[in-house]
Amino acid sequence: MFRRQGLRVAAAACCAAAFLATPALAGSDGPGAPGVGDDYFPGYGNGGYDVSHYDVQVRYRPADDYLQGTTTIVAKPTQNLTAFNLDFALKVKSVLVNGQRAQFEHDGLELTVTPPRTLPQGSLATFVVEYDGVPSTVEAGGIKPWIRTADGALAIGQPEISSWWFPGNDHPRDKATFDIAVTVPDGTEVLANGVNTGKSSLAGQTTWQWRTTKPTATYLAFMAVGQYEISTKPGAFGQPFVTAYSDKLGEYEGAAKASIERTPEVVEFLSGLFGEYPFEAQGGVATSEGMSFALENQTRPTYSHLFFRRGANMSVVVHEIAHQWFGDSISVDTWRNIWLNEGFASYAEWLWSEAQGTGTAQQLFDHYYSSTPADDPFWQVKPGDPGAANVFHGAVYDRGAMTLHALRNVVGDAALLDITRTWVAEKRYQTGTIEEFIELAEQRSGKQLDEFFEAWLFTPGKPAVGAATGVPASATTASLVPPPAVAEIDAVHERVHDHD
Structure with missing residues (x-):
């Protein structure tokens, strides 16, 4: 069966070129590459090693935004490694590799480390980096993602944020487990990922x-420092459900709690659609300043x-919880593939609306299709290859x-559910x-879908009505009165898009 042969040949050629350009092949002596080969963000990530764990220990002073840290990285060289890069923006004081002082050079976001001796392929390696700085004052690569607030800070961003508070291999291809310890003045709260394993004062x-x-x-690891009301209680499937609400939410507090407190209900609903919830904890954080977006920080949006x-907004909660499967458990191999994150998270909002009786997925499809004219610039962005400048464009969502939904119309409800669950199961943590x-x-539905995906993901312009595109005639005659869910969904995407 013919499957986008031209695109796949081009992708294979691109991968081959990147492979040949790598400074050292696996098994030979040489430095790791200063990037993973992501066409949209060439400098992101690094080659030559694979991280299994980060131990991040920082001291933070809200009064002047001063951060001091020591991060230990547990890694395995994927080649005989004579030098390697870490992505990092703050001032580096020292680097140890396997307990010995290593030479290093720092240029922008690239920290290049030369260990005292070659690290053998497959060996256990530890990198210990000591550093400090005032993150809100640091600009690298033309960006300043650190968010300073009146009572603390938010280390939250996409696709970059980790380099402003810990060094690492900053690309979704290299995932790891995390221990995060943050020391702050008494009376200040700290939120991060997973489960709270301790709290001590001195x-x-x-x-x-x-x-x-x-x-x-790395970008899904986060830190929120400030004045928060923190609560831990049982969530869906008996997991810890951790919430934090800024003390300064004011008039927004009630609506925020009315939404975020329903997270376990959303987790159970989406688990019924997508399969087992992939993580060990659930929760959410509501901020009162500094950010106008939401982000799917792993276990704690x-x-x-x-x-x-x-008022209450369940669509944004559904969107970010859906990302726990699409974006967090299954991450993009390169940022060109962002549709796999945002398309599913946005469609989850439609499925929630359908279940809640505030508009079926077909009614929502008809609304967006009919209310967006064919000459609108919206239709010129290709969700399957939006370009680096449009990674978070409204069309991707x-x-x-x-x-x-058009795929659902083409293959049927049962087939789409089977495709989705199989994708989630086979790609878990990858x-x-x-x-x-x-x-x-195509495999699960038994249908040839090249024409369909070409029209929807890779071709500028509004897909035409027809069986091949999954666009019914009803989409051109939708009611001028949108389904009730539309106002909430539009508010979600308006704010999400602002984050860029």
Whole structure:
């Protein structure tokens, strides 16, 4: 069966070129590459080693935004490694490799380390980096993602944030487990991923310890410091359900709690669709300043207060919890594949609406299809290859959701459910590409879908009505009155898009 042969040949050629350009082949002596070969963000990530664990220990002063840290990285060289890179933006004081001082050079986000001796392929290696700085003042690569607030900070961002508080291999291809310990003045709260494993105080300082035992992409590790009301109680399937609400939410507090407290209900609903929830804890954080977006930090999504300015907003909770499967458990192999994250998370909002009786997925599809004219620039962005500048464009979200519903119309409800559950099970804790998803969709549905995906993901312009595209005639005659869920969904995507 013909499957996008041209695209796959080009992708293979690109991979071959990247392989040949790597400074050292596996098994030979040489430095690791200063990037993983992501066309959209060439400098992100590094080659030559694989991280299994990060131990991040930082001391943070909210008064002047000063951060001091020691991060220990447990890794395995994938070649005989004479030098390697870490992605990092703050000032580095020292680097130890396997307990010995190593030479290093620092340029922007690239920290190049030369160990005293070659690290053998497959061996156990530890990198210990000591550092400090004022993250909010540091700009690298033209960006400053650190968010300083009146009472602390938010280390939250996508696709980059980790380099502003710990060094690492900053790309979703290299996931690891995390221990995060943050020391702050007494009376200040700290949130991070996973489960709280300890809290202790000494000499006016409190250390908060958090642990996540499932593979985590570096940008999904987060830290929120400030004044929060923190609660831990049983969540779905008996897991810890950790919530934190800023003390300064004011009029937004009620709506934020009315939404985020329903997280276990959403987890159970989505587990029924997608399969087992992939992590060890659940929760959510509501901030009161500094950010206008939401982000799917692993186990603990964080929400701007702006989502709740009109009242409770379940769509944003559904969106971020869906990301625990699509984006967190299954991450993008390169950032070109962002549709696999945002398309599914956005479509999950439609499925929730359908279950809640506030608009069926077909009604929502018809609304967005009919209300967006063919000459609207929205249709010119290709969700399957939006370009680095449009990674978080509205089309990736809304046209992305429309793609999945149109696929449902083409293959049927049962087949789409089977495709989705199989994808989630087979790619658990890994990365994926759109091409792999297309191949699976064809295998599980028994249908040839090249024309369909070409129209929806890779071709500028509004897909035409027809059986091949999954667009029914009803989509052109949708009611001028949108389903009730639309206002909430639009508010979600308006704020999510702002994050860029």
